[in-house]
Amino acid sequence: DTEVTQTPKHLVMGMTNKKSLKCEQHMGHRAMYWYKQKAKKPPELMFVYSYEKLSINESVPSRFSPECPNSSLLNLHLHALQPEDSALYLCASSQEVTATGDGYTFGSGTRLTVV
């Protein structure tokens, strides 16, 4: 299995809703990432988990809450989002914490629309 699986593929939520994005990989990768990508922009790093511990939080608003239940799963809990949070949310994983060799493997993303 060489994939990173993200669910759902599309999500429409209201500003008062609570939802979660899920990401799963079975490649034995020990680093997992959440990125946000707006149209025609590069991916922006949000969070990094290394060996199931949060190692990087790029000053992301608290309405985004990451969780890493185990080495294969990564969640992003969403609450009280704003319309400007609408974007493609990408999960990624890499072979080792150092990631010098393989770069990231990205999931197919969740297209989020906040109404």
Added chain:
Amino acid sequence: QKEVEQNSGPLSVPEGAIASLNCTYSDRVSQSFFWYRQYSGKSPELIMSIYSNGDKEDGRFTAQLNKASQYVSLLIRDSQPSDSATYLCAVNKKGNFNKFYFGSGTKLNVKP
């Protein structure tokens, strides 16, 4: 100054030609360099990685790294319409390998 700079394009080349995509980076401690291809509405896909000065070839793709001049390039030989996409350059740094810095991407159009 941005960590990674790319010409946004679009870069238009005819089918069968060589497409040359360039990327410069600002920090000399940058360690590893990656090229991703992203089709519209899809997630980025890793094409090439390079860590040492010189060329690295993989099929129709060649990555070139010049650390003294702080640039990395991607050559696509025999370009095909299916190569039309946005190409993202990414770098990471010694001591903080988990954090990748992405350029804004170059849009490539290969015309039949």
